Amino acid sequence: MGSSFHTFLFFMQSYLTSQLLRVLSEMEGVPVDFKPEFEQPASTEHGDLASNAPLKLARFLKRAPRQIAEDLSERLRALPLDPDRIKTIEVAGPGFLNFRYGTAYLFSGLEKILSEGSNFGRAERGSKGTAIVEFVSANPTGPLTVGHGRNAVLGDTIANLLSWTGFDVTREYYFNDAGRQMRTLGQSVKARYLAAVDPDISTKTIDSDGELITVPECFPDDGYLGEYIQHVASELFEKHGDSLVSSDSAIFKDAAEKRIFEEIKTTLGRLGIRMDSYFNEKDLYEDNKVWEIVESLRELDLAYDSEGAVWLRTKKFGKEKDTVLVKSTGEPTYRLPDIGYHIDKISRGFDLIVDVFGADHIATYPDVVNAVKALGHNTDSIDVVIYQFVTLVRKGKPVKMSTRKAQYVTLDELMDEVSEDVTRFFFLMRSANTHLEFDLDLAREASDTNPVFYLQYAHARICSIIRKAKEVGFTFSQEADFKLLTHDSEEALLKELLLFPDVIRRAAESREPHRISNYLREVASQFTQFYGQCRIIGETPDLASARMDLARASKNVLRNGLSVLGISAPEKM
RNA sequence: GCGCUUGUAGCUCAGUUGGAUAGAGCGCUGGAUUCCGGUUCCAGAGGCCGGAGGUUCGAAUCCUCCCAAGCGCGCCA
16 A cells, blocks of 8 residues: 655655664764754755754764764764665765665665555555545636636645545535625526516616626626626526516526536536535524524623624734624624634544635634634644635736626636646646746647646656557566666656655645646656666667666656646557 | 735746755757657856845844735625
């Protein structure tokens, strides 16, 4: 089964830590709780793994760091270190200890990549407990937009990462089909329906971001102008004729909601996203749960009445102002059910609760977490991932977008234009924390300037080599002798491949999928360098099979990595 | 005005949680290649890491103050 708990780096670091501690225990002046640290040097000249222990120890031992480094390296050599694992120790720079891996250990890693196949880099399911990732969570008022797309892809990939590192993951979509937004939706549909029934209905013009639009007289001022509203309306007209003219707008709301939700699910499906559960905010109002929360907050003096509304004392959480929890109409603002929702998730016993929110929530989500905490719940398991907004760029200029009105690019349109794989990748190739500039011209390009194709091409090329070998009937030796892999590019590639489980782990822990895309680019690059310098077919059977195994291992890592990102790994392009 | 986030090569962005000479892709300049897929590879130019202080052996990274951008700031979510 999976290996990621005992990753290659983990093995090396714990081995070197134990050996270093052994040596340090014989030296005077070393603090008892001293823990050596390791890092992967930026430059290969500095070896495979480096420790700054001598630098850290300088102030305790009152000796020059380099001197300490020399001393330590002498003592480590005298142990001696296992040459299969560590080939060389060097003292360098201001006092670093640089270690280089032994090839025997690298080759056992290669065997592992091949034998674990699609599980390489994956930890045992459930070994870390359970996690819930809440994402998308758009209310069904219209098609998903590009902004939702970033949320969806980010959430789904974080869920993948958590699953790969051993969590049993639930993907949840939280929505609200009550409230003002949805009423407006119903009214918008009804107005369009009435216009379909009676084409001569009186109209008015409204201003939408400077554009004048003609709508029926009864169309709500902040109504939804998207074309899909008219689709739903004309469907209702075709089906029911004019029999709904005097119906309540709730019927129209329900019809629109059902239709829109189906479309949302279809859109998510195109991206390969399947939710495990849909949580309707409405359910929180059963058993009076949310009202009990208000009472509890009152008892804690965190809620009070004023101007006919109930207020949350966010000032106590360090905010400048208090905020409304229940409107004077008696309707809660989103904060209250959100508090209830998080308490619900905590009570469902998840070990990790991840929320994926847009930058517009950045200032408000702490209120929710603080309230949950004040109510006596442990909020340590809650982790909020915030992503910045997306700007579509065409021909170097930003594409204008206005979410509420008719003028926006839907996620479906984006996928139609640049494909599902490219959409996912572009959302994942930058850290969530930075503004994403989505260059449509670059995304459409099927060349090496487009990073997705670079990765997929490397995979397809390996598949092609395998096919070719079969075609020409090339014979490999039974068992590959990895010792024949002596070329620099072979060793560099193998070392890169072995990092995969660690990259997965770190990306999962920091909830940063972009680390995977960066890493895969590196793998693809290392592979093409190897490919450029070393031939496979045509070499002696021994060398060819060793290299073929290295190529297969590369294919395995590329495929596993792409599958974490939810992107296809084509055999041909 | 206040809060959060961000500021790194011409452009888009990484930067292993404080390490060594700050990197990649694109673009630009120059080269390579009879080949298992030219959707390739190599080299070069390009930087006051927004600015100024501070912390220490060591700062793009941590602290303070400025400057700029994005998001938010009592009954939208």
